Amino acid sequence: MKTILTNKHISIETRKRALQCYIEPVLMYGCEAWTISKQIKDKLEATEIWFLRRILRIPWTAKKTNERVLNEANKRKSLVRTIRKRQTTFLGHIMRREKLEYLITTGKLEGKRSRGRQREKITDGLATWLGPGRVTETLTAVKK
Structure with missing residues (x-):
């Protein structure tokens, strides 16, 4: 190229x-x-x-x-903005399926978390991009 x-x-x-x-x-x-x-x-x-x-x-x-x-x-x-848009679309897809991916993303798995600093989740990155309350609004809107 x-x-x-x-x-x-x-x-x-x-x-x-x-x-x-x-x-x-x-x-x-x-x-x-x-x-x-x-x-x-x-x-x-x-x-x-x-x-x-x-x-x-x-x-x-x-x-x-x-x-x-x-x-x-x-x-x-525009590269980062495009990636974030793809991530929000994918998050909506995950939230509608309600399978294992949904449980992992929302953090509703049984068990203990490992020691040390916790890894950043996809929802954490989207929260900084969309704003603090908008991710939970998006998740509840997709859930309904």
């Missing part, structure tokens, strides 16, 4: 569409089950900017900020 994404004779819009059609789906494979921490979010945003720099043929040594690169490409950061 490097020859297509860096080709000067193909318009930038076409190259961005090729990126969106062929590269981003491979990058986001299985993203519905990811727990996105601050570090992962930063890496995803850096990857998105790196792709745009490659399309625009801007070397990493050039003194251009990420905002200037986004303006040049006439694009906004």
Whole structure:
């Protein structure tokens, strides 16, 4: 894909569409089950900017900020937002099924939790993205 994404004779819009059609789906494979921490979010945003720099043929040594690169490409950061939308859709799917995935996601399994700091759950990440009360509203609305 490097020859297509860096080709000067193909318009930038076409190259961005090729990126969106062929590269981003491979990058986001299985993203519905990811727990996105601050570090992962930063890496995803850096990857998105790196792709745009490659399309625009801007070397990493050039003194251009990420905002200037986004303006040049006439694009906004959308990768993390797309992942979060996919996660909310997948969460709704899980909540309607009421199978093992539902029990795991809602934390209604019998038994003790392990010692130490607890792992971040998918609902925790969505709560920070949607807002504190919106996840429980979404869960109860889907449940009905």
